[in-house]
Amino acid sequence: MGSLLRMILAPFRALFTRLGAGGGGYLCDRCKWDYGDACRRPERPNARSCPDFKGR
Ligand code: SF4
Structure with a gap:
């Protein structure tokens, strides 16, 4: 199950x-x-990497 999840x-x-x-x-x-x-992250709006990023 774990490897299937990783594949997905x-x-x-x-x-x-x-x-x-x-x-x-x-x-x-x-x-x-x-x-x-x-x-309210300081890197907004120019973040190149962000742990909170979520695609629209
Ligand atoms: S990528 Fe998203 S969560 Fe991260 S700083 Fe930009 S707007 Fe905020």
């Missing part, structure tokens, strides 16, 4: 890594929390 999650992990390490664009532009007061 692998593409999302890869995507997250690419978003965090990639040179183009900021995570915040694609983040679910990038509106109003939803996010």
Whole structure:
């Protein structure tokens, strides 16, 4: 069961890594929390990597 879960999650992990390490664009532009007061992180709106990032 554990390895199946890892297989299912692998593409999302890869995507997250690419978003965090990639040179183009900021995570915040694609983040679910990038509106109003939803996010108060200091790295907003120019986060290159963020533990709270969640895609919209
Ligand atoms: S949670 Fe992280 S990626 Fe999302 S808006 Fe806040 S700083 Fe940006």
